[in-house]
Amino acid sequence: METKTILKALFDLKSEVGTMTKDSTNPFFKSKYFDINQLLEHIEPLARKNNLIILQPIIKGFVRTEIHSIDNGEMVFSEIELTGIKDPQKVGSEITYFRRYTLQSLLGIQAEDDDGHKVAQKPKETTKKDCKSILENCKTLEQLRVAYISFSKAEQLEFEELKDELKTKLK
Helix, strand or coil, rough: CCCCHHHHHHHHHHHHHHCCCCCEEEEECEEECCHHHHHHHEEEEEEHHEEEECCCCCCCEEEEEEEEEEECCCCCCCCCECCCCCCHHHHHHHHHHHHHHHHHHHCCCCCCCCCCCCCCCCCCCCHHHHHHHHHHHCCCCCHHHHHHHCCCCHHHHHHHHHHHHHHHHHH
């Protein structure tokens, strides 16, 4: 039996990925995306089928996604440097976001960046009432995280206490 190269295994995996359904909602932009857990649930069985293993270590300030061939030890990777944020909760959010995008990028999964690319186009006049309502309408910790990180730094400072209160309630 011939051993597949990692490129052949990835080719076979990609041919089975199909369309990813976005079932998480960004309450700020009213848009859909797939979270890291949904992405891994979809990809990992296909990786195993093709004798591939996905690892996502953090190495020297970089979030890295590695795909290793079990058959021959070959490896491909994609990585992105952490920004140096000091707040542990924000670092955790950044790591989760980067894990999703390094895996998505490495596999060439096509998806619109619904929860990130529109940040620069945030509504010009977001009121305090709007921010409060956005946070209070979050039904999961992931929705709360995505909404909060979409706020400007000033809005984050102003609504940090509310975010923490809601986070405790959603746990």
